[in-house]
Amino acid sequence: MKSFKIPRTTVERLPIYYRALLGMEKREIEVISSQALGERTGIPSAQVRKDLSYYGEFGRRGVGYEVSILRRHLQKILGLERDWPMVIVGAGNLGRALVNYQGFLRHGLEVRAVFDSDPRVIGTYIHNLRVEGPEIMEQRIQEEEAHLGIIAVPAEAAQEVADRLITAGIRGIWNFSPEHLRVPQEVILRNEDLSVGLMALIYHLNYSIDRGD
Amino acid sequence: MKSFKIPRTTVERLPIYYRALLGMEKREIEVISSQALGERTGIPSAQVRKDLSYYGEFGRRGVGYEVSILRRHLQKILGLERDWPMVIVGAGNLGRALVNYQGFLRHGLEVRAVFDSDPRVIGTYIHNLRVEGPEIMEQRIQEEEAHLGIIAVPAEAAQEVADRLITAGIRGIWNFSPEHLRVPQEVILRNEDLSVGLMALIYHLNYSIDRGD
DNA sequence: TAGATTGTTAATCGATTAACAATC
DNA sequence: TAGATTGTTAATCGATTAACAATC
Numbered sequence: 001m002k003s004f005k006i007p008r009t010t011v012e013r014l015p016i017y018y019r020a021l022l023g024m025e026k027r028e029i030e031v032i033s034s035q036a037l038g039e040r041t042g043i044p045s046a047q048v049r050k051d052l053s054y055y056g057e058f059g060r061r062g063v064g065y066e067v068s069i070l071r072r073h074l075q076k077i078l079g080l081e082r083d084w085p086m087v088i089v090g091a092g093n094l095g096r097a098l099v100n101y102q103g104f105l106r107h108g109l110e111v112r113a114v115f116d117s118d119p120r121v122i123g124t125y126i127h128n129l130r131v132e133g134p135e136i137m138e139q140r141i142q143e144e145e146a147h148l149g150i151i152a153v154p155a156e157a158a159q160e161v162a163d164r165l166i167t168a169g170i171r172g173i174w175n176f177s178p179e180h181l182r183v184p185q186e187v188i189l190r191n192e193d194l195s196v197g198l199m200a201l202i203y204h205l206n207y208s209i210d211r212g213d
Numbered sequence: 214m215k216s217f218k219i220p221r222t223t224v225e226r227l228p229i230y231y232r233a234l235l236g237m238e239k240r241e242i243e244v245i246s247s248q249a250l251g252e253r254t255g256i257p258s259a260q261v262r263k264d265l266s267y268y269g270e271f272g273r274r275g276v277g278y279e280v281s282i283l284r285r286h287l288q289k290i291l292g293l294e295r296d297w298p299m300v301i302v303g304a305g306n307l308g309r310a311l312v313n314y315q316g317f318l319r320h321g322l323e324v325r326a327v328f329d330s331d332p333r334v335i336g337t338y339i340h341n342l343r344v345e346g347p348e349i350m351e352q353r354i355q356e357e358e359a360h361l362g363i364i365a366v367p368a369e370a371a372q373e374v375a376d377r378l379i380t381a382g383i384r385g386i387w388n389f390s391p392e393h394l395r396v397p398q399e400v401i402l403r404n405e406d407l408s409v410g411l412m413a414l415i416y417h418l419n420y421s422i423d424r425g426d
Numbered sequence: 427t428a429g430a431t432t433g434t435t436a437a438t439c440g441a442t443t444a445a446c447a448a449t450c
Numbered sequence: 451t452a453g454a455t456t457g458t459t460a461a462t463c464g465a466t467t468a469a470c471a472a473t474c
Contacts, residue, residue: 015412062450079419097310103408172418195316199228205385206292275474
């Protein structure tokens with residue numbers, strides 16, 4: 001099961017299937033075809049089958065996939081059976097929004113600590129979490145056994161924050177700053193600079209409007 | 214200039230170059246090679262040259278690219294010379310964060326209206342913007358001549374919001390909900406469900422830790 | 427002229443899609 | 451058995467990378 005090379009595009013689609021299946025489970029749909037799952041997610045059915053086939057044979061020919069079984073397989077494949085304690089650095093607008101982000105709790109993910117360097121922000125509460133000062137970051141990361149760090153600080157501070165997170169034991173970084181971070185190869189880095197997404201959208205919008213359609 | 218087919222991956226990288234160039238301009242770097250721009254962005258130099266070549270010849274052989282000239286070209290290519298008035302639907306944590314998102318203003322982008330259906334939220338202020346009720350969405354979109362709508366509502370409400378935005382004249386949708394939206398083909402849709410990103414990160418983190426590296 | 431770096435071609439690599447035998 | 455749908459192969463399509471002639 002899964003030791004040969006899996007396309008990174010496939011990995012990006014697994015969460016989409018997983019979410020769709022959670023929704024179907026809630027609505028008590030028991031069996032679903034690759035075609036129907038594809039329609040619900042906007043992914044062609046051949047792609048759905050191929051993606052799943054990298055991890056095993058989860059369906060029954062002539063029938064389809066049993067929703068709850070497939071959902072549990074994906075939960076395991078995605079690593080969502082473990083807890084993933086997280087810390088957030090930066091309690092600005094975005095950092096605060098992420099602390100309370102419903103998408104986390106729904107998947108059993110929890111923010112355990114939030115740090116900020118601004119003395120006016122330290123000591124305030126977000127939800128029921130106290131914003132802490134940067135000097136205790138290392139200690140708190142170890143206490144919480146956090147492996148995952150979210151960077152929501154300005155570009156200028158991002159590399160230094162990344163370095164400190166990694167030294168403190170963080171293994172995966174979700175980087176919302178626009179800075180290109182240098183990290184050791186064993187650290188998993190994901191960039192989520194929102195303005196990149198917006199600019200790409202505007203690019204398409206601009207040409208669409210120019211074309212007059 | 215640009216009528217044949219440009220890879221979508223290229224379009225995703227243009228904002229990254231643009232941001233990097235803005236930073237260099239600020240630091241008064243005048244000329245940059247594809248190699249140096251690549252190092253600053255984590256993109257191979259051959260890729261940088263190829264991406265730019267789809268839009269014209271912006272460099273000088275043996276010399277490199279003049280930072281301010283290339284930056285202006287990218288600004289135009291990305292459509293950032295126009296104003297793009299935006300509206301946000303959903304004044305929850307994420308919606309509020311996006312209203313104040315520094316990444317917008319820095320690129321001349323402005324949120325002109327925010328809507329929410331919760332009567333306890335309507336009338337409150339985010340920054341200096343009053344949260345308005347959904348019944349005046351259509352009118353306000355037309356007043357502001359907004360072409361771009363941001364959806365930051367729960368999954369259940371997302372499709373209905375999208376339909377109303379489109380009817381009111383919105384041409385591009387930035388969808389932060391996990392819902393797969395059905396939109397007419399002339400509408401530009403970009404999905405930015407953050408939990409997808411997080412789950413993909415956890416997938417890699419999980420296997421990285423299993424491998425013990 | 428010598429050294430540097432672009433713009434572009436061609437080769438390589440990777441992902442998607444179509445099609446169908448297997449099988450429920 | 452007839453109809454449906456998977457899992458997988460092979461063909462197609464698209465993106466990246468290497469290499470180098472053009473040229474500053």
